[in-house]
Amino acid sequence: MPSLTDATRGRLLFGGDYNPEQWPEETWLEDVRLMKDAGVTSVTLGVFSWARLEPRPGAREFGWLDRLMDLMHANGIGVVLATPTSSPPPWMGRLHPETLPRDEDGRTEWWGSRQHFSHSSATYRRYAAAITEDLAARYGGHPALLMWHINNEYCTYDWGDEAEAAFRRWLQDRYASLDALNEAWGTAFWSQGYGDWYEVLPPRRAHYMKNPAQVLDFRRFTSDALLECYLAERDIVARHTPHIPVTTNFMPFWRGQDAWAWAEQEDVVSVDVYPDPRDPFGGQYGAMIHDMTRSQARGGPWMVMEQAAGPVNWRGVNHPKPAGLNRLWSLQAVARGADAVCYFQWRQSRQGSEKFHSGMVSHAGEHGRTFQEAKRIGAELALLGEKVTDTRVEAAEVAVLLDWHSWWAVEQDGRLSHEVDHQQVVRAWHRALWEAHTTADFAHPEHDLSAYKLVVVPQLYLMTDAAIDNLVAYAENGGTLVAGFQTGVADEDDRVRAGGMDARLRELFGIRTLHEWWPLDAGEKVDVEGFHGTLWSEEIEAMDGVDSVMPYKGGELDGLPAVLHKGRAWYLSTLPEPHALRTLLADIAAEVGVRPVLDGLPADVEAVRRGGLLFLLNHSRDGVTVPVPGRHRDLLTGTDVTDGGVELGRYGVAVLEALS
Structure with a gap:
């Protein structure tokens, strides 16, 4: 299987999305001059070029792309060539309205933006395969080609008719019978029992709360349907160029794709990462995304497909990056395993929805600070290239567990607290490790965890039996496990387990009875011996002989355990404030022999x-x-x-x- 190393060829890739179709051809030579000046080694072409490549059904206009591919090769710049299938031409929606997605109210999402395709549309898939086939046949042997980039930021949902039929087929494959589906979805509740497969629909607009198991399966189906689209195009380009690696770019920590499943189908794992320059912990957010992406790449090199050279255009207020921050965050990505550092985009657009989204060449031009900083980054990446390409981050001794299916289940309607944001809970735990200068991997709860001295579970509301058995075996075989609140509550069908937490986990953590969950209001805190807890609390009765207990102080839970420690397992029934969580995890890590990367580091x-x-x-x-x-x-x-x-x-x- 080809890898990122096959594309980098001993150098760090540096560049970004290049959209020359937005500019007259005389600008292209100026772009190349500036690219060489900045040390650009690769550009991504064709991401949003479908209307230019196929202006009419079946037509092909490749001449402009031929000239660009040749121009890049002549100047020593490699090409990451994209299939343009994330943004179909307007003629497709006009001639084939069935290719357009519909929202949960049945309203059509029209062309005029991007990602306006139904992942389940046979017509869309046929056109996507055809343009991909012709691109692969024409450019598969071009010497500029470094990598294939399939589609872009897969994020389409669809509740339309073809998606309905595809969802039904997906459910039939999963459950085989209506009896099994009714059992998995708990349709005895609210008279929802299905007697015919044609009664089963996507979770469209409903009078009140939707069936949470149905919504969970629809999220699973959507991730799988999008993956089918990716695999169809990937297989086409791989057939033409088995030696060229293939990728598609993840959005950072996005809920819609099961990234563990997707990463297994990529030669190169790539991500778009956009920390907020005003976020005082933007560096920690970037580190978390880097650690997650490196882990999805199985520890090998990975790619920053997109980042911003300056401001973005989609926040409420879009702040530029202060001088030096772009360099810092770019080198942080390299430190945490990236062999490619790229941007959206090369030249800042003058028209369209992203004209205020920054580019490596900003509206200020080559004398602007943004481009001058890009030049410095390019020069430094060239210095590091031979030293770091195809090397690995020092093996982490700590793993953070994350599962998209659990995330999908825990954030549905009907939950106990909308104040609990799963992404923010995971980020809080990663931040505690980051501030303690401890490098961490991410892992799926069913992965082999034996290499880690410490495994932390910020929150795994939904757990399969295999995942539970894996965690119990890890602790019984000498590993140290620390889990956060609301872990092990539901099975894979979002069915609450007897006792409110799986019995195997209650035994592991020393919980005799979990009487009640006590979520906290916004800003509310609970007193615990030694710290304050936030977001959540639980009414727990501990087993006799539990090694140690940190009790709640005052209020309804006075004297009951907030933190339990039994053997090599810890359970936190609340989210400690940042300094307390950092101290607790650092102390536990030190006890099991996990050392900071370097002693005596300043806090920042x-x-x-x-x-x-x-x-x-x-x-x-x-x-x-x-x-x-x-x-x-x-x-x-x-x-x-x-x-x-x-x-x-x-x-x-x-x-x-x-x-x-």
Whole structure:
């Protein structure tokens, strides 16, 4: 199977989405001059070019793309060639309205934006396969081709007629009989029992709350249906070019795709990552996305397909990146395993919905700060290329468990608290590890966890029997497990397990009885011995002989356990405030022999080891001194660092190689 290493060819890929069809051809030569000046090694072409490539049904206009492919190759710039199938031409919707998706109210989503396709439409799939076939046949042997990029940010939902039929087929494959479906969906509730397959619909607009198991299966179906679209195009290009790697770009921590399942079907795992420059923990958010993507890539190199060189255009207020922040976050991605650092987009658009979304070449042009910073990043990536490409981040000893099916189930209507945001809960736990300077992987709860000294479970509301058995076996075989509130509540059909938590987990954590869940109001806190808890609390009765208990203090739960510790397992029935969660996880990690990447790090400095190199990243606007024992050379400056300290300025970065 081809890999990212086959595309990088010993250098870090640097560049971004290039949309030259928005510009007159005389601009292309100017673009190439600036690309070479900035050290660009690759561009992504064709992402939104379907109307240009196929202006009429069956027509093909490849001449402009021929010239671009040749131009890139002549100037030493590789091409990540996209299939343009995320944005069909207007003629398709006009001639074939069945290709347009419909929302849960039955309203058609018309052309005029993007992603206006029904993933279940046979007509859409036929046209998508045809344009992909012709692209692969024409450019599969072109020397500029580095990688295939299928579609873009798969995120389409559809409640239309063809999706209805496809959903029904998916359910028949999953359950085989209506009796099994009725049992899985709990249709005895509210007189929902189905007596004919044609009665089964997608979860369209309803008078009141929808069946949560039906909604859960619709999310599973949608992820699978989109994956079918990806696989159809992937298989076409792979048949023409089995030596060229294939990818599609994930959106960061997006709910709609089961990323574990998708990553298994990609040669290269790639992601679009857009931390908010005003977020004081934007660096931690980026680190979390990087750790997640690296883990989906099975520890190997991965790709930043998109990031912003400056402001985006879709937040309420779109702030630019302060000087130095783009460089810091780009090198952070490399530190955490990326072999490609790319942007949306190369040149900032002058028209369209994203004209205020930044580009590597901003409206200020080549003399603007954005482009000048891009030049510096390109030069530094060139310095690092041979040292880091195809190397791995130092093996993590901690894993954070995440499962999309559990996420889908826990955030449905009818839950106990809309204040609990699963993504924010996961982020809080990752932040605690990040602030403790502990590198972590992400893992699926059914993965082999034996290599980790510590496994943390921020929240796994829905768990299969296999996942539960895996966690119990991990702890029984010497691993240390720390789980957060509302874990192990439901089975894979979103059926609440007897006792409100699976009996195997209650035994593991030392819980005799889970009497009630006590969610907290916005801003409300509960007192616990040693800290305050947020979001949630639980009325728990502990088993006799539990090793230690941190009790609630005051209120309805006074004296009852908030945190339980039995053997090698911990259970937190609330979310501790950030400093308390960091301290608790750091103490547990230290007990099991997990050490920070580097001792004595200032609070805002991140340290990561990759391929024998030590990356130091200062997320503060203030300069700091980082104590580093031994002799090193900073590859970015060429200067030697002896025993003492490394000086990092505002948003500063050092990449240290040990000297003998």
